Amino acid sequence: MTSVDEEQELARLLAQQPSPLTSGLSALRDNGPDAAELASLASRLALQGIDVSTPQPPARVSPWKKWGLGGLGGASAVVVWLALRGSQPAPPAVVGVEVEPQPLTPSALAVEQGAAPRRPSNVAADRSASAEVPRPTTASASAPSNVVAPAPSPSVQEGHKTTASAAPTSDAQESAISAPDAVATRPRAGAAASVAAGPTLNDRPTASPAAAASELELLRDARLALPQAPARALQLTEEHARLYPRGQMAQERELIAVSALVALGRRTAALSRASNFERLYPTSPYRKQLGELLR
Amino acid sequence: MPRPAATSFQEIFEQHARFLWRTLLNLGVPSREAQDLCQEVMIVVHRRLPDFDGDSLRGWLYGICVRVASDYRRSARARHEIPFGEVPESGGTPEQRDQLEQAAQRQRLMRALEGLGEDKRAALILYEVEELTLAEVSEALGAPMQTVYSRILAARQELRRELERESQAQPGGARDVG
Secondary structure (H helix, E strand, O other): OOHHHHHHHHHHHHHOOOOOOHHHHHHHHOOOOOHHHHHHHHHHHHHOOOOOOOOOOHHHOOHHHHOOOHHHHHHHHHHHHHHHHHHOOOOOOOOOOOOOOOOOOOOOOHHHHHHOOOOHHHHHHHHHHHOOOOOOOHHHHHOOOOOOOOOOOOOOOOOOOOOOOOOOOHHHHHHHHOOOOOOOOOOOOOOHHHHHHOOOHHHOOOOOHHHHHHHHHHHHHHHHHOOOOHHHHHHHHHHHHHHOOOOOOHHHHHHHHHHHHHHOOOHHHHHHHHHHHHHHOOOOOOHHHHHHHOO | OOOOOOOOHHHHHHHHHHHHHHHHHHOOOOHHHHHHHHHHHHHHHHHHHHHOOOOOHHHHHHHHHHHHHHHHHHHHHHOOOOOOOOOOOOOOOHHHHHHHHHHHHHHHHHHHHHOOOHHHHHHHHHHHHOOOOHHHHHHHHOOOHHHHHHHHHHHHHHHHHHHHHHHHHOOOOOOOOO
């Protein structure tokens, strides 16, 4: 029996038996990030020099492009959109989710279809889910890839070692590492407790478009300033902490701040801040990068 | 099966990031940690993609995801984290009630999934929720297909028992467990 035959036979046997998950599949499949969280992830990767820009789908060609201005107009619009979406606190996954349907790109599913045979119902599921993926375009392109230390490369094995003390919650992390006036808590995406607490779309913290856009911009400017003007970079991170005590990019801010302190020769302060970072973010992918900075 | 040509990191992010994030959650990663861990998954993918020469991109991607979640869960257990909160029994609007019911059902399933061993849970989630093929699950978990099949069967049985036990323990009596 070939492996294909074996797979088909085993799949046939599994299909003959009902699964207890059948009635709960939609609940588990909804258990994912929303567009804002994915945009935030794209921004964080971009700040590490990993470009995850995505092309605009042909179906969304704007009039600007027809007039030969697409490069500027479309990109600017996406920058503003991404910065707005990526800078807001993550909303609960169930209540208050904003889904902006996106047309499926022509290349959608091409990777998966080429990679392996698909079980039929999965394609439909992927189609609906892919439509929710944001288009993080120029925020990543605008982020420099060579401003600070190279992107960390934590191995899977090195990823998350046990820490001795109890890990603080992200709320505690934010308020402890940021401005002292941080009081409110950040909504937790996907946390059923947040859903249970009843925050709705209308309860969601709001920020003015200009203010919201500048969380990403502040950190981008800080990274750009770092090689030539670390004091300015440090100042920008302090401004970020003041403006966004509950911002989604507190870890990125701290990484830049420690880099700036090292560049300024303030090693003791850098070590102290890095130590605080490791205590507050024991599973952060930036830990290795911080270690290299302070080596 | 030939590898798809020149798969870029960008395509992977666009096509898979959401599902990898979802898988982390369904493998027991708390939502507050999911972004950090998904970022770690994507960093590992970015670093290793040039060396990828396997047959199944999805199997490879989900394999990384499962290992990151596994590492995390070991550390989380050591910290005695409590992954789930409570969902209230009533909501306001019909939409809110639907959402609360959905959230309650997810919590019920997640509690039941917690009782499965890591290997069985991963096999079940990848096969039934993510709808990977048996060959892809096999690659992701580094186990023979027959082993994956056995784990899925065992996971189904244990999950069914746990859901039935829980539904009988509730005041309203038995519920449909699928």
